[in-house]
Amino acid sequence: MTVTTALPSFDEAIATYEPVMGMEVHVELGTATKMFCGCSTEFGGEPNSQVCPVCLGLPGSLPVVNRTAVESAIRIGLALNCSIAEWCRFARKNYFYPDMPKNFQTSQYDEPIAFDGWLDVTADGETYRIEIERAHMEEDTGKSLHVGGATGRIHGASHSLLDYNRSGIPLIEIVTKPIYVPREVAPAVAKAYVTELRELIRALGVSEARMELGQLRCDANVSLRLPGDPLGTRTETKNVNSLRSVERAVTHEIRRQAAVLSSGGTIIQETRHWHEDTGETTAGRVKEEAEDYRYFPEPDLVPMAPSREWVDGLRGTLPEPPAARRARLQADWGFTDLEMRDVVNAGAVALVAATVDAGASAGGAKKWWLGEVARVANERGVALEDAGISAADVARVEELIAAGSLNDKLARQVVEGVLAGEGTPDEVVAARGLVLVNDDAALGAAVDDAIAAQPDVAEKIRGGNLGAVGALIGAIMKTTKGQADAKRARELILERLQS
Amino acid sequence: MNSLTRARASELAAAVRDGEVSAVEVTQAHLDRIAAVDGTAEAGVHAFLHLDADGALAAAAAVDEKRAAGEELGLLAGVPLALKDVIVTSDMPTTVGSKLLEGWQPPYDATITRRLREAGIVILGKTNLDEFAMGSSTENSAYGVTRNPWDLTRIPGGSGGGSAAALAAFEAPLAIGTDTGGSIRQPAAVTGTVGVKPTYGGVSRYGLVACASSLDQAGPCARTVLDAALLHTVIAGHDPLDSTSIDQPVPDVVAAARRGAEGDLSGLRVGVVKELGGEGYQAGVEARFNDAVALLSKLGAEVVEVSCPHFKYGLPAYYLILPSEVSSNLARFDAMRYGLRVGDDGSRSAEEVMSLTRGQGFGAEAKRRIMLGTYALSSGYYDAYYGQAQKVRTLIARDFEAAFAQVDVLVSPTTPTTAFPIGEKVDDPLAMYMNDLCTIPSNLAGNASASFPAGLADEDGLPVGLHVMAPVMADDRLYLVGAAVEAAYAAQWGGTLLEQAPALEGIAP
Numbered sequence A: 001m002t003v004t005t006a007l008p009s010f011d012e013a014i015a016t017y018e019p020v021m022g023m024e025v026h027v028e029l030g031t032a033t034k035m036f037c038g039c040s041t042e043f044g045g046e047p048n049s050q051v052c053p054v055c056l057g058l059p060g061s062l063p064v065v066n067r068t069a070v071e072s073a074i075r076i077g078l079a080l081n082c083s084i085a086e087w088c089r090f091a092r093k094n095y096f097y098p099d100m101p102k103n104f105q106t107s108q109y110d111e112p113i114a115f116d117g118w119l120d121v122t123a124d125g126e127t128y129r130i131e132i133e134r135a136h137m138e139e140d141t142g143k144s145l146h147v148g149g150a151t152g153r154i155h156g157a158s159h160s161l162l163d164y165n166r167s168g169i170p171l172i173e174i175v176t177k178p179i180y181v182p183r184e185v186a187p188a189v190a191k192a193y194v195t196e197l198r199e200l201i202r203a204l205g206v207s208e209a210r211m212e213l214g215q216l217r218c219d220a221n222v223s224l225r226l227p228g229d230p231l232g233t234r235t236e237t238k239n240v241n242s243l244r245s246v247e248r249a250v251t252h253e254i255r256r257q258a259a260v261l262s263s264g265g266t267i268i269q270e271t272r273h274w275h276e277d278t279g280e281t282t283a284g285r286v287k288e289e290a291e292d293y294r295y296f297p298e299p300d301l302v303p304m305a306p307s308r309e310w311v312d313g314l315r316g317t318l319p320e321p322p323a324a325r326r327a328r329l330q331a332d333w334g335f336t337d338l339e340m341r342d343v344v345n346a347g348a349v350a351l352v353a354a355t356v357d358a359g360a361s362a363g364g365a366k367k368w369w370l371g372e373v374a375r376v377a378n379e380r381g382v383a384l385e386d387a388g389i390s391a392a393d394v395a396r397v398e399e400l401i402a403a404g405s406l407n408d409k410l411a412r413q414v415v416e417g418v419l420a421g422e423g424t425p426d427e428v429v430a431a432r433g434l435v436l437v438n439d440d441a442a443l444g445a446a447v448d449d450a451i452a453a454q455p456d457v458a459e460k461i462r463g464g465n466l467g468a469v470g471a472l473i474g475a476i477m478k479t480t481k482g483q484a485d486a487k488r489a490r491e492l493i494l495e496r497l498q499s
Numbered sequence B: 001m002n003s004l005t006r007a008r009a010s011e012l013a014a015a016v017r018d019g020e021v022s023a024v025e026v027t028q029a030h031l032d033r034i035a036a037v038d039g040t041a042e043a044g045v046h047a048f049l050h051l052d053a054d055g056a057l058a059a060a061a062a063v064d065e066k067r068a069a070g071e072e073l074g075l076l077a078g079v080p081l082a083l084k085d086v087i088v089t090s091d092m093p094t095t096v097g098s099k100l101l102e103g104w105q106p107p108y109d110a111t112i113t114r115r116l117r118e119a120g121i122v123i124l125g126k127t128n129l130d131e132f133a134m135g136s137s138t139e140n141s142a143y144g145v146t147r148n149p150w151d152l153t154r155i156p157g158g159s160g161g162g163s164a165a166a167l168a169a170f171e172a173p174l175a176i177g178t179d180t181g182g183s184i185r186q187p188a189a190v191t192g193t194v195g196v197k198p199t200y201g202g203v204s205r206y207g208l209v210a211c212a213s214s215l216d217q218a219g220p221c222a223r224t225v226l227d228a229a230l231l232h233t234v235i236a237g238h239d240p241l242d243s244t245s246i247d248q249p250v251p252d253v254v255a256a257a258r259r260g261a262e263g264d265l266s267g268l269r270v271g272v273v274k275e276l277g278g279e280g281y282q283a284g285v286e287a288r289f290n291d292a293v294a295l296l297s298k299l300g301a302e303v304v305e306v307s308c309p310h311f312k313y314g315l316p317a318y319y320l321i322l323p324s325e326v327s328s329n330l331a332r333f334d335a336m337r338y339g340l341r342v343g344d345d346g347s348r349s350a351e352e353v354m355s356l357t358r359g360q361g362f363g364a365e366a367k368r369r370i371m372l373g374t375y376a377l378s379s380g381y382y383d384a385y386y387g388q389a390q391k392v393r394t395l396i397a398r399d400f401e402a403a404f405a406q407v408d409v410l411v412s413p414t415t416p417t418t419a420f421p422i423g424e425k426v427d428d429p430l431a432m433y434m435n436d437l438c439t440i441p442s443n444l445a446g447n448a449s450a451s452f453p454a455g456l457a458d459e460d461g462l463p464v465g466l467h468v469m470a471p472v473m474a475d476d477r478l479y480l481v482g483a484a485v486e487a488a489y490a491a492q493w494g495g496t497l498l499e500q501a502p503a504l505e506g507i508a509p
């Protein structure tokens, strides 16, 4: 049953209510092995092929902390300007679920490894400081696959399959303090925060942070209040797994809650599911009272006391902060603020930088990544980096253009070929025979044919009407199937008709 | 009875090394003895839940081959051992005394199991215990009781009643136990055997099915102090698979046992814990304990009385911490991946199957502790129960610290009473819990402790244990004291205490 209610517009909603947000982001670390055992973390293995007694929670097995994961957690904490705990512990979060083999999750509770930090983000040209409450370590659960139901959810399923390959993969959960920003930019700030965080995680090299693979998962908490009132009841929208969805989900939740409140209703504290297709959230589990996870310190692990020398050493490994890096790149590339924002919003900073490093012009790199590649990636619903073309490929196309062996039209065909999996730019050029005709002998013959075929046009040009040149070039392009170098053709026409 | 089954482990190993007897002959002698006395849950000692005669004989044959090939043999190579069924084995089922794990075949070996095999020790089988190692009588086993070889109508202690009874019945010269609140020491006391709980972290817990993770400690069980020390050396030492394992050299317990056997304790300061005695302690137990203290003086030790004022809070603190950890550790038994599954007929949800399985699979004591622990960890109660108990734990550790600033070891009776009749306390959990009054403080503080035979109580003729407590990583002091006492008593009794135990010939049906 679908109940359609007319929601107020975003502007109407925020005319009355002030939104307050809180973001919880889970990042799957890119360590080679799991959080507490030596199993591989590789994505896409046969179900239950990357498991051992520890990550299956078999009786008698014990966890051992992955030092690289702790190192990544500390580096994330430092990059988020957090304090790093001098002493902290893991805790057990107890609840029953079949995809959790021990029926408790080894996590951190009141003693996170990193706490009290901040991250500056820019939305609509303004910078906002997002306060970070904590970043803590935990292990991922396995995956349940519900079979036989219509929706893939457990409801209506005939049976379920369990895959524990993901069980025990290290996660870092980053939790913000309540985010208070001017109401009109709230959704944009939410998106900017996740974008910036993703950029930071990638710059740290601790995860590829690919949202479409679940390597970065976002839960958005939203509540509304009248100005001056205490915080309202919040909802938690789960699994908002693209940057665009973050902004849409927050916008939708603000509008939905405004509709409920302005009709005299109350917001229920609950988990909500985000639906990418409809752009709506639906009610999930109701949290009547705080779930009792019976946290207690994990007795199978000793407390961690990261030495200050270690922490300081890790501080020295931090990359240039993304904001500073962007400012530097923008200056190097000579982009306007608007151009740079387009690149950032497209998540293409690293790709453009790599393309420039491979020898392309910044403008050229931007044109391809935000143009043809973005169009194809969008059509296929994949990330830019998965569209099938590398930074080196794009740089090569630019090089061929600069050398005069491709024109824009041909270059587009080359990129299209690479994206279609036909090979490298040079292979596509060879296979499709996409060579610009610019040698005077071949081009000269086409020019002569065109002049002979259209004597009246030729006459106009002789009479000084240069606007008529285009008609001859069009004919030349037709006979050369678009492979003529238009600039040289023009020169040859003028040579013949004006000397 | 074959003399091979009465021999000490160290003697058997030497005989195998010297070629006087083969490891296969030694193993066969013990299998024969087991056939004669172990019986079933209905009659006999019933120390074993699972016997692996073929595996044991094969392991023994491998030792004989190694010897024939001229390879060097370990100090206990070829000696049979009884393994408590809480330690996982890749070639034998591991039930932990529970219906929930009936027939479960672990896919891996515990670190202890691996070290035993590498040392050439022959694992005969798996011994009975209270379900999930929770109990003081082995009556909580889902597979029936184990009987005390001194009196088959009495309990052998618990949870490691099977391992202790196997030693006392001469079914094996060595055994492995685990001790969460006294499960090695109390069975040792009531069966007249030696049981050592090493320092927490001294022996790897990897592959020990957890009862309460912060309290569980595996250790050696034997009929003599030197045998226990030799076994201690095999199983102890750092294990990278157990984060709580101590990365320090193992104390030289064998040297300490040899030195102790010389009978000179001069210079040793011994503290008698004032709070562990008096009301509730059986007269015969107190008498044997007082004899032992007098003996220590006679051997040259300086004996003083020491107060540990917080020990009296040990039992209540223990019964909050233990159930809390149990409630979490036992959550994994949910019928999803292994073990018992009840009600999976296609009509029920996973949650219903979990619930039915746990309802039917766990015994009463396990359920009692899961409920207690779930409650103690609940939000709103955590500080009052679990939090408060952890504070008591710190206070008890400080009592030990203060005491060990004055003395080298502490002593007390191991248990307030001798072995009680089977069935006597099954309906009175609080009376049952009192068995562990003296042993619990060392689990809470993590220090080393042991029980050594101290004679028979006058009123019932049953064994009494001398409990010795040493500081963290000073396990060697236990062996020093134990061996000195053992040597003095052997002179007095004309042998070990167990030589006075019934022969049990022909009791198995």
Ligand SMILES: [Zn+2]
Pocket: A034, A037, A038, A039, A050, A051, A052, A053, A054, A055, A056, A168
């Ligand atoms: Zn694993």
